[in-house]
Amino acid sequence: MTRWLGWLAALGLLAGLAMGFGYAPKDAVQGNVQRIMYVHVPSILTAYLAFALVLIASLGYLFTRRTGWDRLAHSAGEIGVVFTGLTLVSGSIWGKPTWGTWWTWDARLTSTAILFLIYVGYLLLRGMVDDQERGARYAAVVGILGAVNIPIVHFSVLWWRTLHQPPTILSPERAPVSASIGLALLVNGVAFALLFLYLLSKRLALRRLEEEIRA
Amino acid sequence: MPDHWGFVFAAYGIAAVVLFGYWRRLIRLHAELSALKARREVKR
Amino acid sequence: MSRRGKFLLGGGVIVAALAYMIYAGVSQSVVYFVTPSELRAQPVAGKAYRLGGMVQPASLKWEPRSLDLSFTLSDGKTSVPVRHKGTPPDLFAEGRGAVVEGTWTTEGYFKASLIMAKHSEEYKAPHGDEAQPGYKELLKTLKGQGNP
């Protein structure tokens, strides 16, 4: 099952590369730099997905006390941090040639960075509690509090004046993206989702192994 | 508008390094832990 | 109260508070930049500002040798002359949005220390109808007003 997911993800990423570089045209205003979008946007969407899973799994753990939920929260949280980091780095590399700056303290960038820091803290907390069960409980509480921040992050771009353009995909009105670019973005998004599922199942297996050894 | 291929490749390169590195880490830890578990079972 | 009821009530309160935050006029909370009209209304010389607007067509002058850059930022109502020393980013051009950091000077121009180009959320292939987006549309994206 995991192996199949892995191959599917690899295939999807290859297709995404082909779509991003071969099929999709360069952007009228930005030129080829715009192709960074095919990494940047799927990364943050994957991260949001991961953090949503953390919230669900945290609530699930607190109510049922099944280790499976904690395993899911831990694994999704770690992968979410990786993808948020990727979003920040790729966004920064995209920002330099287009906006003319690596980083600016506008609402969207700042709140994404804060999201990253909150979940880094979440992972650190897990590492610092010796008692497994207690660590799971505490992490679940932090996971819930962290998730409350996510809507603030996402809606910030809609109500704050910012240098970051409004979201293309998750905006209330359909944004004007030409069909070929939209399709390439979709393929890359699906590929990243597959990759996320593959990494998640790998991370879950690793966590299960850790528990067996500790037992 | 210049192409800035350097920035594009840097972004894709870093993404590849990060994702591949994370994947390798998972595989390596998994292998180490499986070996540890196998050794323990032999001892028993 | 049952535990279940407590959590449902609490969740409801959280959702309501977040919804209140989203819909009840937090709209002007973080002012990332001021518009030319806002700057003209009460300019303070020497104070640091972020100024955002559209680069007025036919106002851009650049001396590659001395790196002297001058242009006019406008929001459709008023405009502010800006001067800068250095190379602008590639996306920076006449008729596009830009945000500059710097100070208002007593001589009546804005001295910029950093120029950032603003682009819209539109992604289109270069062929086809490549008409520049209208004045109003650009300002809309510049202000980040995704919702009307």
Place this chain on the structure above:
Amino acid sequence: MMFARRAWIVLWKDLLTERRSKESLNALFFFAVLLLFLFEFALGPDRERLTAALPGLLWLGFILAGLLGLGRTFLVERENDCWEGLLLTPGDKGAIYLGKLAVNFLLMAAVAIVLLGLFGIFYNVDLWASLAPLSIVIFLGTVGLASVGTLFGAMTSQVRARELLFPLLLLPVQVPVLLGTVKATEAVLQGLALAEVAHWLKLLAAADLVYLVVGILTFEFVLEA
């Protein structure tokens, strides 16, 4: 009724201990004075820069003092072997959270008042004119700081590297509160009316409410075995 009474008992117990020992209060006042000195040395004699940075410094001071003070509230219970007592308390654990929150709020408010007074004296800022709006801003900010601080403080008191982890968890979550309070304080010190920063106050109130509800609901999971 029982709920409020239990919260009141926790508050009363902690106030009594604090009145007898004055441990936290004395240390925090001294810390606030030290901060003032450090700010002066770091920023130098430039008066204008100091006035511009004042709201930020003020809140930085509150938050640093909060990191010291809030992290201790449950450590005291552990050191005095009272943790089990809290655990055995019957009924909703949210009451204990509210009681502790009230203690922390009072402690932080006392620090805020002292710090404000010292700022007014040392840096020659006229605070009387804007006292009423300023206290509203400080109230909202302190509630936000204390509500998350109490929850995380209870957690980190059971953790290995607690003095390291507490700020790492607390500071990122506190960014909205810090932003809102600094902006509102800035406006208030400039003599603007509260209506000018109403959106910041709304944001602070909403954030406070969310943190408070999360704290009440999840505290029972923190306070277990």
